[in-house]
Amino acid sequence: MALARLHGGPLDGQIIPMDSADQDSLILPYSETQLTYRREGDASNTGDHDGPTEVAFWFVESGDDIVPDVD
Numbered sequence: 001m002a003l004a005r006l007h008g009g010p011l012d013g014q015i016i017p018m019d020s021a022d023q024d025s026l027i028l029p030y031s032e033t034q035l036t037y038r039r040e041g042d043a044s045n046t047g048d049h050d051g052p053t054e055v056a057f058w059f060v061e062s063g064d065d066i067v068p069d070v071d
Helices: none
Strands: 002-007 015-018 025-030 033-039 053-062
Touching: 015 025, 025 053
Parallel strands: 002 053
Antiparallel strands: 002 015, 025 033, 033 053
């Protein structure tokens, strides 16, 4: 199993499971839009006994403007 560690954007700090550690980008649903994160750097924890593989992804853009609810 591989994990994506998200940086920046509205999902900053989230860790989500990935199908493959070879992915270069992630397109994730967010409310009524989509967020794009792009891979930066190499995977870490790739050994047999050091936990799940982690890959860093950085926020690139959202499909629409993200406006926090001010209610």
